[in-house]
Amino acid sequence: MNILGIETSCDETSVGIVDGEGRVLANVIATQVDIHARYGGIVPEVASRQHVLDIRPVCEQAVEEAGIEWGDIDAVAATHGPGLAGSLIVGLNFAKGLSAALGVPLVGVNHMDGHVYGAWARTEDHDIEPFQELVGEQPIMCLVVSGGHTELVLLEAHGKFRLLGETRDDAAGEAFDKVARVLGLRYPGGPEIQRVAEGAPETEALPRAWMNGTDEFSFSGLKTAVLNRARALGIYPPNVTEERADSQIIAGLAKAFQDSVVDVLVTKSIAAAKRENCAGIVLVGGVAANRALRESLLSKSPLPVAIPPLKLCTDNGAMIAMSGLVNYRNGRRDDWDLDVIPSLRIGTSSLV
Numbered sequence: 001m002n003i004l005g006i007e008t009s010c011d012e013t014s015v016g017i018v019d020g021e022g023r024v025l026a027n028v029i030a031t032q033v034d035i036h037a038r039y040g041g042i043v044p045e046v047a048s049r050q051h052v053l054d055i056r057p058v059c060e061q062a063v064e065e066a067g068i069e070w071g072d073i074d075a076v077a078a079t080h081g082p083g084l085a086g087s088l089i090v091g092l093n094f095a096k097g098l099s100a101a102l103g104v105p106l107v108g109v110n111h112m113d114g115h116v117y118g119a120w121a122r123t124e125d126h127d128i129e130p131f132q133e134l135v136g137e138q139p140i141m142c143l144v145v146s147g148g149h150t151e152l153v154l155l156e157a158h159g160k161f162r163l164l165g166e167t168r169d170d171a172a173g174e175a176f177d178k179v180a181r182v183l184g185l186r187y188p189g190g191p192e193i194q195r196v197a198e199g200a201p202e203t204e205a206l207p208r209a210w211m212n213g214t215d216e217f218s219f220s221g222l223k224t225a226v227l228n229r230a231r232a233l234g235i236y237p238p239n240v241t242e243e244r245a246d247s248q249i250i251a252g253l254a255k256a257f258q259d260s261v262v263d264v265l266v267t268k269s270i271a272a273a274k275r276e277n278c279a280g281i282v283l284v285g286g287v288a289a290n291r292a293l294r295e296s297l298l299s300k301s302p303l304p305v306a307i308p309p310l311k312l313c314t315d316n317g318a319m320i321a322m323s324g325l326v327n328y329r330n331g332r333r334d335d336w337d338l339d340v341i342p343s344l345r346i347g348t349s350s351l352v
């Protein structure tokens with residue numbers, strides 16, 4: 001069986017195809033990052049209109065790369081939320097049209113479930129087979145960290161999720177993006193902060209919000225702490241026009257911020273996984289691309305850790321196809337009234 005997954009919840013138009021064993025046959029991603037970078041964040045209407053232009057060529061390229069015919073597709077899966085409403089509508093309606101044209105079922109996918117299942121999609125350099133067998137006997141702890149979400153989710157059986165805790169304010173990726181703006185770095189902020197933090201001088205640590213031992217998170221206080229220190233150090237508002245003489249100061253502050261986020265995410269995930277008697281920990285979402293976070297979790301966790309390769313961490317169609325496969329096997333079929341679940345959290349937002 002082959003399942004085609006469509007992802008358009010934010011600023012990536014992506015189509016992936018997996019086979020019945022979860023092997024990735026194609027994963028084509030058209031990113032709009034450069035288009036939104038000039039605005040310092042995602043502009044929702046610009047995003048939807050770019051999806052309209054990209055969805056068909058991306059889909060055709062995926063089928064070609066997979067080396068299959070249209071008739072070899074047995075089901076179409078699409079993200080129906082949470083995400084930007086105008087962006088979701090493009091992918092979901094395209095999926096409805098495609099499933100009608102091919103005469104195959106339509107399967108809706110929750111974007112966050114999709115991120116988790118990115119870890120199960122099999123590629124040449126990533127095979128979760130040993131983990132696969134553990135699902136069902138013991139739960140798996142999933143740390144889902146993206147631009148819109150920061151969640152600890154317990155995977156109890158395939159397709160069965162229990163939300164243990166989430167952020168009370170900013171998502172981890174959102175904090176990376178906003179702190180990057182404070183420091184005068186480009187959008188998206190995550191990769192930029194990682195870049196400047198590597199090799200940065202040690203500086204005084206920033207606070208950590210432990211949230212009284214709950215499974216919740218908070219990053220807005222940390223963001224304010226960065227802003228206050230940036231002001232005290234005389235690097236805010238940032239001077240982005242001239243060659244920066246203060247790059248070591250910026251790098252030190254970026255590193256202190258990243259260290260704080262990584263420490264909280266890793267410590268709380270491991271504690272929750274031990275408490276819930278988990279078989280392992282899965283790290284997914286765009287922020288899972290962060291090298292410091294990956295290395296810290298891998299070195300500190302006493303339990304096995306699975307982290308997908310970078311192309312399966314940030315938004316992509318293969319993870320939606322993979323999650324769609326699980327939903328399909330669980331008997332999910334969606335009719336034409338499947339609607340989108342908008343999330344107002346993502347998009348251009350105030351500076352801090």
Ligand code: KG4
Pocket residue numbers: 010145146147148149172173174176177188189190191194285286287288289290291313314315
């Ligand atoms: O999952 P994703 O691609 O889209 C959403 O569903 O939000 O995540 C995007 C987020 C952005 O906030 C971006 O700054 C962050 O992931 N990100 C990173 C890194 N690469 C992407 N954050 C930290 N370090 C990175 N290397």
Ligand code: ZN
Pocket residue numbers: 111115146147285286314315
């Ligand atoms: Zn995402």
